[in-house]
Amino acid sequence: MFAEFLNWIDLIWVPIAFFVVAKPHRWYAVAFILSCLMVMRMQYELIAEWGFGTEGFPNMLLDSPPYLRGVVVYSLVFVLYLLLSHYSRKTAPVIYMAASISIFFVAFVFSFIIMSL
Numbered sequence: 001m002f003a004e005f006l007n008w009i010d011l012i013w014v015p016i017a018f019f020v021v022a023k024p025h026r027w028y029a030v031a032f033i034l035s036c037l038m039v040m041r042m043q044y045e046l047i048a049e050w051g052f053g054t055e056g057f058p059n060m061l062l063d064s065p066p067y068l069r070g071v072v073v074y075s076l077v078f079v080l081y082l083l084l085s086h087y088s089r090k091t092a093p094v095i096y097m098a099a100s101i102s103i104f105f106v107a108f109v110f111s112f113i114i115m116s117l
Contacts, residue, residue, distance in 0.1 A: 007067075009071075010037055010040075010071050010074065010075065011037065013033045013037075013075070013078045014030055014033050014034065016082070017029040017030055017032075017033045017078070017082060017085075018030055020082050020085065020086060021082065021085045021086075022085070022089040024093050024096075025085060025089075025091070025093060025096045028093065028096055028097050028100050029081075029082070029085055029100070031100075032081065032100045032103070032104060033078060035104065036074050036077070036078070036104060036107060036108075037074070039104075039108060040070045040071070040074050040111060043070060043108075043111060043112055043115055044066055044067045044070055044115065047066050047112075047115050047116055048066065052066075052115075052116040066115040066116070069111075069114050069115050070111050070114075070115050073107070073110060073111040073114050073115070074107060074111060077103065077106075077107040077110075077111075080103075081100075081103055084099075084103075
């Protein structure tokens with residue numbers, strides 16, 4: 001039961017993003033978080049299917065399973081994203097959406113590299 005709960009612990013970022021981000025940007029932030037979580041799970045399935053990421057480097061974060069590495073990388077991205085969102089309250093929603101898409105692709109590439117090592 002507890003192990004199943006840990007598989008979905010990263011969903012805690014959705015309400016945090018909803019309440020931290022300014023009102024005109026809330027739904028963009030929630031969509032960003034949900035899409036990142038969905039992509040992380042698809043990345044994990046792809047990496048597990050290919051057989052990468054099972055050994056990693058010893059005595060580091062990379063010694064952990066790829067799913068945990070993905071959760072850590074995306075959590076760091078979420079913290080940075082929410083910090084940037086907090087300081088860009090008066091940004092136009094279109095600019096905010098464009099920045100969210102850019103950060104999404106950076107997080108995707110960075111997490112794929114970390115998860116496959």
